Amino acid sequence: MSPQPQAAVGAPLSRVDGRLKVTGQAEYAAELPHARTTSRGGTPTLKGVVHAVIVDASIGRGRITSIDTRAAERAAGVLRVIHHGNAPRLPYRDNSGSNNPAGRRLRVFQDNRVLFHGQPVAVVVGTTLEAAQHGASLVEVDYDAEQPSTDLTEAEPGEPTRYARGDAEAGLRSSAVRLDARYELARNHHNPMEPHATVAHWDGNQLTVWDKTQWVMGTHDEIAAVFDLPADAVRVVNPFVGGGFGSGLRCWPHTIVAALAARVTGRPVKLVLSRKQMYFGTGFRPAYRYRLRLGSDRRGRLKAAIHDIDAETSSYETFTEAVMGAGQMLYSMPHVRQAYRQVPLHVNTPIWMRGPGFASASFVIESAMDELAHELGVDPIELRLRNEPNEDESTNEPFSTRRLTECYRVGARDFGWDRRSPKPRSMRDGNWLIGLGMAAGVYDSGRYPGEARARLDADGTAVVEAATSDMGPGTYTSQTQVAADALGLTMRTVTFRLGDSRYPRTSPHGGSSTMASVGSAVVDACNKVREQAIKLAVEDRESPLYGVDANDVVVRGGRLHVQGNPARGETYQRLLARNNRSHLEGDGAYNGPGSDRSAYFAYNATFAEVAVDADLGLVRVRRMLGVYDAGRIISPKLAESQAFGGIVGGIGTALLEHTVTDHRDGRIVNAGLADYLVPVNADIRELKAVFLDGEDNAGNLLGVKGLGEVVQVGVAPAIANAVFNATGRRIRQLPITAEALL
Known part of the structure; x- marks a missing residue:
């Protein structure tokens, strides 16, 4: 087939759902279902919806000895109080395929054990939200409390996951220059604008759930497993997500609570987590203790690295993330040894958060590289260039594409890196110490199986469906772009539908995988429809294209024509009408990278300029630049938005975000946006993103490498390195606080 004209892909288009969002018409989980969804998704407007409020455990470990619900049950508007003493037993079939970590997932209201502070111990269902909230305040729970273990520095780690090549100890001993540094990274919480929420409705044995999720099919499969339902008895709907950052990548206990409450009461139930409950009702980026020993020769050629990594997990599940990857392949060195230990604590289970694993590791590795550069008197970019690998040395596979050196070059030019003084505390602006720093970033973008369906109607419009999500990167828009070009239609004549488990199955909406995975399935489906139309035309004696x-x-533009001869052709409408076809339809699939054996990563170089108050230690980020090797950019406007969002998130990790836990009872002290600080407009000044032009065709049809994760990787160390350049203080703990600089 001749290559299709590309009119939509690569164009800086506005979001197709933008008007719905800015006018308040976009429907989120707590607002569903509404009448507006009926024509689009076939979901009814529910009547008689009642409200559920969870009662949280006030201890961090122990057992429930009694629950007194009498006062709550007498309160006006309270319908039911459900807890382990009266809840139905749930099957909880095994379901390791829905992002449930190894272990025994939390079983709500199935026993009297308390595993962490804030665990759901009861739910109150009321006719109004206020009635349910008041009823929840009246439930009295007595406990046999035990001392929880919530301190990563004092708990005993589990057996490590190991990696090794060469002889790292010998390589370190023979290194002319050695570093030995310990780093601490605080726990981070996702804090999306939209709280997690669920509306659950039973119609006989059919369960429909409107849920905030980044994986419609994962939530669908988990609900079916918990309640032991056949797959076709469960429907999950989620057309919009108000931010996620990874918090919606698994089905959390509150979703099960809502469905259970709806079954017990026989009413549709709405359950919305409070902002406080999101700190223990969903996951988080785990805290780390990380020791890195690094060795090089006098010219800065790396010889050996030893990584000892401890990360928090829950006592009942073992959460892991790709924290080892960057240390194995980002730089060339013959000797590497890693030990990654999960430390079981009495906390809820962590989950992936933007740039998972790689963002945490990058702070350590890139801070150490900057420290080594300073020790050697070598420019930080030059040091990285001296250690650029020719292949992925952890697998001996060639890189599909790796343009990190170009990221350095473009970033140094555009940022004005040549104006940086290598001597700390040598650049000032009045009482502000000025520093410039940079860091490399890498992310192992995902490529997972996915499916899509495309239908071309006789009026020349098309509908494309896939059960993916859109938590903000612009999936509605980017998938419409690739579908429009594959079908040869304009953007306004294509509708992309997502967020419904009745649509073709897709993988999680995370891991920078959606464009490569779902996008490839969409292209495949649309190609099949277009090819059907072309076949119909060239075999139709009445078509201008007959015999071509x-x-x-x-x-x-909806018109089939001979390549190079636009005058010879006809529209989809005329073709289908003449052949009495109401529509053409095609199913597409993406099966993963297949036989591709290349190392497939996205890269960046991030640059930061900071100003540090010489007396108060206050850090202000003046400007940041990210240069990205992310393959083909489908939508430049959306890509820039993604980059800015990742940089802002990285500023939060570097300077503001951390969880404070009272280790006496496991309570999170700062569970709320008043005390858990995130960046706001006043914290953000000049941001710039540059995307290298090009494609990476390793294992996907679009030439993309994914962008949503890599944009946060490297931001925190770039800021930390700039702080060192400004102050001469090497801070190895995140976040970097004023008191650490005084």
Whole structure:
């Protein structure tokens, strides 16, 4: 087939759902279902919805000895109080395929054990939200409390996951220059604008759940497993997500609580987590203790690295993330040894958060590289160039594409790196110490199986469906772009539908995987529809295209024509009407990278300029630049938005975000946006993103490498390195606080 004209892909288009969002018409989980969804998704407007409020455990470990619900049950508007003493037993079939970590997932209201502070111990269902909230305040729970273990520095780690090549100890001993540094990274919480929420409705044995999730099919499969339902008895709907950052990548206990409450009461139930409950009702980026020993020769050629990594997990599940990857392949060195230990604590289970694993590791590795550069008197970019690998040395696979050196070059030029003084505390602006820093970033973008369905109607419009999500990167828009070009239609004549488990199955909406995985399935489905139309035309004696080689036909603006001869052709509408076809339909699939054996990563170089108050230690980020090797950029406007969001998130990790836990009872002290600080407009000044032009065709049809995760990797160390350049203080703990600089 002749290549299709690309009119939409690569164009800086506005979001197709933008108007719905800014006018308040976009429907989120707590607002569903509404009448507006009926024509689009076939979901009814529910009547008689009642409200559920969870009662949280006030101890961090122990057992429930009694629950007194009498006062709550007498309160006006309270319908039921459900807890382990009266809840139905739930099957909880095994379901390790829905992002449930190894272990025994939390079983709500199935026993009297308390595993962490804030665990759901009861739920109150009321006719109004206020009635349910008041009823929840009246439930009295007595406990046999035990001392929880919540301190990563004092708990005993589990057996490590190990990696090794060469002889790291010997390589370190023979190194002319050695570093031995310990780092601490605080726990981070996702804090999306939209709280997690669920509306659950039973119609006989059919369960429909409107839920905030980043994986419609994962939530669907988990609900089916917990309640032991056949797959076709469960439907999960989620057309919009108000931010996620990874918090919606698994089905959390509150979703099960809502469905259970709906079954017990026989009413549709709405359950919305409070902002406080999101700190222990969903996951978080785990805290780390990380020791890195690094060795090089006098010219800075790396010889050996030893990584000892401890990360928190829950006592009942073992959460892991890709924290080892960057240390194995980002730089060339013959000797590497890693030990990654999960430390079981009495906390809820962590979950992936933007740039998972790689963002945490990058702070350590890139801080150490900056320290080594300073020790050697070598420019930080030059040091990285001296250690650029020719292949992924952890697998001996060639890189699909790796343009990190170009990221350095473009970033240094655009940022004005040559104006940086290598001597700390040598650049000032009045009482502000000025520093410039940089860091490399890498992320192992995902490529997972996915499916899509495309239908071209006789009026020349198309509908494309896939059960993916859109938590903010612009999935509605980018998938419409690739579908429009593959079908040869304009953007306004294509509708992309997502967020419904009745649509074709897709993988999680995370891991920078959606464009490569779902996008490839969408292209495949649309190609099949377009090819059906072309075949119909070239075999139709009444068509201007009759007898033309199908490979010579392209479609643009809804019109099929001969490549290079636009005058010879006809529209989809005329073709389908003449052949009495109401529509054409095709199912597409993406099966993963297949036989591709290349090392497939996205990269960046991040640059930061900070100002530090010489007396108070206050850090202000003046400007940041990210340069990205992310393959083909489908939507430049959305890509820039993603980059800015990742940089802002990285500023939060570097300077503001951390969880404070009272280790006496496991309570999170700062569970709320008043005390858990995140960046706001006043914290953000000049941001710039540059995307290298090019494609990476390793294992996907679009030439993309994913962008949503890598944009946060490297931001925190770039800021930390700039702080060192400004002050001469090497801070190895995140966040970097004023008191650490005084």
